[in-house]
Amino acid sequence: MSRHSASTRSPPETKRETVTETLHGVEVTDPYRWLEADDEAVAEWVDEQNAHVDAALDDGIRDRLRPRFEDLVEVADYGPITVREGRYFATVREPGADHARLVVRDAADGDDRVVVDPNAWAANRGGEGPPRSMAWYVPAHDGERVAVGVTEGGDENYDVRVLSVPDPEADESTEDEASEADSESDASEADSESDASSGYGAGVEEVAVLPERGRVNAGSFAWDADCEGFVYVATGGAADGAQMDKEVRRFRFAGGAADETVLLEHDDQHVWPRVTVDSDSGLLAVAFSEMVGGTEWYVHVDGDLRPVLTDTDAETSVRFHDGTAFVSTDHDAPRRRLLACSVERFREGDLSFEECREVISEGEGILQSAVPTADSLLVHRQRDAHSRLSVHDRDGTHRRDVSLPEYCSVTWLSAARDAPEAYFGVTGFDRPPAVQGLDLTVGSGDDAGVNDADADESGAADADASEAAAPTEIDSVDLSVPDDLVVEQRFVDSTDGAEVPVFVCYREDVDVDGPRPTQLYGYGGFRNSVTPSFGRFRLPFLADGGAFAAVCARGGYEYGEPWHEAGMLAEKQHTFDDFVAAGEALCASGLTDSDRLAVAGGSNGGLSVGAVVTQRPDLWAAARCAVPLLDMLRFHRFLLGESWTTEYGHPEDPEAFEYLRAYSPYHNVDPDATHPPVYFTTAASDTRVHPSHARKMTARLQSEADGGPFLLRTKPETGHGVGKPASMVVDEQTDSWAFCYEQLGIEVGDDAE
Structure with missing residues (x-):
């Protein structure tokens, strides 16, 4: 048994139907290949595993944690603000609601007028069929229409619905009457059309419905310049x-x-493919990008694709504004820089990076994004994995910095096209998410001061901190953060001389007998950086004496493309080395020890968890592994897996096969080692990572490994993570944290303070 497990209940038995293959001269056995199917036998096995989870988890811990988590969702959440011709679009989840509503305002802090309320859809009120969610929206340039992506069961295959946007004079009483009528209707008899329209606000009309357009999303949708049409990328479905x-x-x-x-x-x-349209000229640009490789740009002119930026391994994005094409790229700049040329020159094609003028040069921080306005650029950089904002003239001249908290993340940026106003989201380990507004006229005069700690990036000298532009808070999540919460950034030594950042937060004034129970989270792949984030469901854990750590493992983008390349393909082992180095450093510092240290991650981060659990089972007291990749010899055969071979390598390539087999968690379970308890989660409707990864790994651990328990929770009617209702999130968090509390020996407190 594991070091802290109180459960002695045996898991369900899983039949073995061994399949043996010879791959590149190596004999590989797979006793649980049958769990790759989605048939009745697998469904019965999944039900048995879910029942095993319910029996294994401590009901007393769950019952004490659930009210605390339910309280944490009884506050409003706010999404990004998007400005279109004096209309301000945003998503708002009201306290206690399952889904966010799409609203429009006449000012950034104005009153909400509902456009879409998914909570009112019949399927979300007990009607027939899987629950529906609104995953994305894109307003037209004139703000008079908006496209929304609707999914059933969180499977990331979307219907596109185009809606009219109500005028400010829309009769609010009509909305109240419609809402009352909806509540009295028989939800179970609603068809798809009435199911959708019942959730629209006063004056909103459904202009067009494009059902089952696959994985179309906000990044693959662009309105035509005249707003009388749009371009989008459609795909087939997962089922076929x-x-x-x-x-x-x-x-x-x-x-x-x-x-x-x-x-x-x-x-x-x-x-x-990705698409973008210049709202002035109507030019359609199409990008073809590998999942983790370079990007080639074309323009669609006279029915043909004309090459613009091609034959390059650089990752490049393009934004059109007021006659200028702004090009953000890592070409000759691993930490990225911003270039520009005229839209006319971009349209001509056969453009080279050398022809473009440099607007923002490469600096020590990673250039994340640059948003243009009428006379400014708002520039977001990350340095050592936390954010900095600065305002520049359109030619790149530094105007001033924006005042931000220490160790924070800017999560999104937007701006009015023709007005000097911008908006952004900010959060941190000790800072609930907030929506901030910024007046870009501040500091635009000749006496504008500067305050840039990265003088090499801005070309400016340091000045007094009071010169920094101060944003205005528009909305924020109303959750209090304890005064004694400590947030630190540490650097740990890993393999090949890498210094790896690790964020650590804990409550200083909470008494803990001995090392703190600690959860280490990480990802390490696909250019995704781990940056400061607020976790509302971590608050009880911190109040009960826990510590949370986040490792910026190689494979991410914390230090640009070199950091990514150091954790991909044949170098992927570095990602796992960084997790282990972080765990060992946390133990060596006295913060925790291997009897109180858990590791957690999801998706590609779930692969990282699976790898470090099989490579260093002695280091962890528990593991949480969500929607993971774990069979690295067959991942390319399912769903989107083939597209990830540019990140991991292809199992059909002999060289890649060797390093994939060396770390593939499913193929490296050591029956002679004592493994920590592992809590796997997956989803029946996941259209990215097939649930068979978690199924097969759970079966192998339960059958062959010492230690545990090894638990698998499969959620129905949800996918990889998109569109989950708040009630489902509470259920998931309650179970997951209950597992962690039990395995780390944490006593549940009375409240989250």
């Missing part, structure tokens, strides 16, 4: 294995729903 069959389509309203044309087809499984 066609998610990576892609088409760029144009839809026009003039001819009704049938007026839709295919501009191009694309079947390269490793490349994903």
Whole structure:
């Protein structure tokens, strides 16, 4: 048994049907290949595993944690602000609601007018069919229409619904009457049309419905300049294995729903198209980007694709504004820089990076984004994995910095196209998410001061901190942060001389007998950086004496493309080395020890957890492994897996096979080692990572490994993480943290303070 497990209940028995293959001259056995199916036998096995979880978890811990978690969702959440011609779009989840509503305002801090309320859809009120959620929205340039992506069961295959946006004079009483009528209707008899329309606000009309357009999302949708149509990337569905069959389509309203044309087809499984449209000239630009490789840009002119920036391994994004194409790229700049040229020159094609003028040069921090306005650029950098903002003239001249808290993350940026106003989200380990507004006229005069700790990046000298532009808080999550919460950034030594950042937070004034129970979180892949974030469900854990740590493992983008490349393909082991180095350093510092240290991660981070649990089972007291990749010899055969071979390598390549087999968690379970308890979670409707990874790993650990318990929770009617209702999130967090509390020996306190 594990060091802290109180459960002696045996898991369900899993039949073995061993399949043996010879791959590149190596014999590989797989006793649980049958769990890759989605048939009745697997469904019964999943039900048995869910029942095992319910029996294994401590009901007393769950019962004491649940009210605390329920209180934590009884506050409003606020999404990004998007400005279109004096209309301010945002998402707001009201206290206690399951889903956020899409609202529009006449000012950033104005009153909400509801556009879409998913909570009112019949399927979310007990009606027939899986729950629905609104995952994304894109307003038209004139703000008079908005497209929203609707999914069933969180499977990331979206219907696109185009809605009219109500005027300020829309009769609010109409909305009240509609809401009352909806509440009295028989939800179970609602068809798909009434199910959708019941959640629309006063004066909102459904202009068009494009059902089952696959994985179309906000990044693959762009309105035409005249707002009478749009371009988007459609894919096939997961059920028929066609998610990576892609088409760029144009839809026009003039001819009704049938007026839709295919501009191009694309079947390269490793490349994903993105689209953007210049709202002034109407120029359509199409990017073809590998999941983790370079980006090639084309323009669609006279029915053909004209190459613009091609034959390059650089990762590049383009934003059009007021006659200028702003090009953010890591070409000759691993930490990225911002270039620019005229839209006319971009349209001509065959553009080289050398022809563009440099607007923001490469600095020590990573250039994350630059948002242009009429006369400014708002620039976001991350240095040592936390954020800095600065305001520049459009030619790149530094104007001043924006005042930000220490160790924070800027989570999104937006700006009015023709007005000197910008908006951004900010959060941190000790800072609930907030929506901030910024007046860009501040510091625009000749006497503008500067305050840039990175003088090499801004070209400016230091000045008094009072010169920094101060944002205004518009909305924030109303959760208090304890005064004694400590947030630190440490650097630990890992393999090949890498110094790896690790964030640590804990409550200083909470008495703990001995080392603190600690959870180490990480990801380490696909250029995704781990930055300061607020976790509301961590608050009880911190109040009860726990510590939370986050490792910026190689494979992410914390130090640009070199950091990413140091944790991909044949170098992937570095990612796991960094997790282990962080865990060992936390123990060596006295903060915790291996009897009180848990490791956690999801998706690619779940792969990291699986790898470090099998490589260093002695280091961890528990592990939480969510929607993971774990069979690295067959990941490419399911869902989006083939597209990830650019990150991991291809199992059909002999060289890649060798290093994949060396760390593949499913193939490296050591029956002679004592493994820590592991709590796996997956989702029946996951259209990214197939649930078979978690199924097969759970079965192998339960059958072959010493230690445990090894638990698998499979959630129905949800996917990889998109669109989960708040009530489901509370359920998941309650179970997951109850597992952690039991395995780390934590006594549940009375409240989260």
